Amino acid sequence: MTWSTLSIVNEKSISNIETYVDGNGVDRLHDAVLAGTHPDGWLPTWDGASYAANTSHHRALDGWFLQHFPSRRDDVLLDIGCGSGDFTAVVAELVADGEVVGAEPQASLLDHARAVMRPNQRFEQVSAQQLDTVFPRDSFDAVFSRAVFQWIPGQDYPGIFSTVRQLIKPGGWFRLECGGAGNIKAILPLLAEVSLRHAGPPPPWTFLDPGTILDMLQAAGFVLVSPQADGMAGYVNSVAQRRPFTREELIGWMRSQCFQGFEIDMPPGNHAAYRAEVEDRIDELQRRDGTYDLTYVRIDALVYRPA
Numbered sequence: 001m002t003w004s005t006l007s008i009v010n011e012k013s014i015s016n017i018e019t020y021v022d023g024n025g026v027d028r029l030h031d032a033v034l035a036g037t038h039p040d041g042w043l044p045t046w047d048g049a050s051y052a053a054n055t056s057h058h059r060a061l062d063g064w065f066l067q068h069f070p071s072r073r074d075d076v077l078l079d080i081g082c083g084s085g086d087f088t089a090v091v092a093e094l095v096a097d098g099e100v101v102g103a104e105p106q107a108s109l110l111d112h113a114r115a116v117m118r119p120n121q122r123f124e125q126v127s128a129q130q131l132d133t134v135f136p137r138d139s140f141d142a143v144f145s146r147a148v149f150q151w152i153p154g155q156d157y158p159g160i161f162s163t164v165r166q167l168i169k170p171g172g173w174f175r176l177e178c179g180g181a182g183n184i185k186a187i188l189p190l191l192a193e194v195s196l197r198h199a200g201p202p203p204p205w206t207f208l209d210p211g212t213i214l215d216m217l218q219a220a221g222f223v224l225v226s227p228q229a230d231g232m233a234g235y236v237n238s239v240a241q242r243r244p245f246t247r248e249e250l251i252g253w254m255r256s257q258c259f260q261g262f263e264i265d266m267p268p269g270n271h272a273a274y275r276a277e278v279e280d281r282i283d284e285l286q287r288r289d290g291t292y293d294l295t296y297v298r299i300d301a302l303v304y305r306p307a
């Protein structure tokens with residue numbers, strides 16, 4: 001189905017469609033996703049157990065993420081958006097003589113994270129936008145975040161980055177990984193088209209390009225050069241990853257961490273029909289090789305607070 005066909009299917013959505021799609025089709029959709037605006041406090045509700053059962057596509061990349069993670073055994077670290085806490089617990093082992101604090105706004109996810117925590121962990125129920133209400137300046141040796149910022153409106157990034165710099169001790173680092181421009185491009189048209197037909201929103205995510213992230217991080221006071229002469233070089237990259245999914249795993253991904261982002265701005269009476277229609281059409285996402293793999297594009301950054 002083309003976007004012009006979609007306009008005919010739902011007259012009410014024409015203005016939405018034209019806002020988000022122009023002659024360049026999907027590329028324009030990404031420009032709109034990039035803008036990512038939501039009201040203060042916007043947060044789709046997730047279930048901790050359901051999310052924890054569907055994190056394998058993230059966990060498969062733990063080793064890759066940790067290749068640029070200059071932690072020391074006694075560091076005190078902050079994990080922004082720790083979710084169900086499985087990766088937070090991995091990091092807790094790396095800082096066995098230190099501590100990892102998980103910041104997460106959703107109670108259900110925190111319940112699960114507490115169930116798998118190690119002794120050198122604690123948690124705070126707080127959003128990325130509110131970190132400075134909970135943590136004093138210079139609280140952490142370093143801060144990290146995985147797969148979270150795509151859920152945060154782009155307009156909030158500058159303020160959050162500025163707060164994060166203040167929470168890190170001078171000379172500390174910030175390691176950021178999240179969805180970037182081009183992320184899960186193959187699946188967006190289906191999700192968006194069905195959502196709009198059920199009076200729902202366009203894709204809820206913010207997928208910024210690395211240049212914009214670099215500019216924002218530098219404006220917040222971060223630098224790429226390590227304050228340590230022998231430290232890891234900083235960078236802000238975009239990286240494409242093919243993440244393996246079976247049909248069942250892709251449905252699990254949608255149910256645990258995707259549909260909620262659309263349903264929050266969709267009439268409740270339409271949720272079941274929305275889910276059913278997307279799942280009915282899931283075979284449209286099958287690749288020629290028979291898999292349901294998704295191509296992710298991630299922002300991958302390591303930056304420093306000057307000493």
Ligand SMILES: C[S@@+](CC[C@H](N)C(=O)[O-])C[C@H]1O[C@@H](n2cnc3c(N)ncnc32)[C@H](O)[C@@H]1O
Binds near residue numbers: 080081105129152
């Ligand atoms: C895909 S999960 C990633 C969780 C975890 N970091 C991991 O790697 O498994 C996204 C997480 O972002 C959290 N999140 C969404 N909006 C947030 C916000 N404004 N501030 C902090 N966390 C947020 C969600 O609650 C969820 O736990």
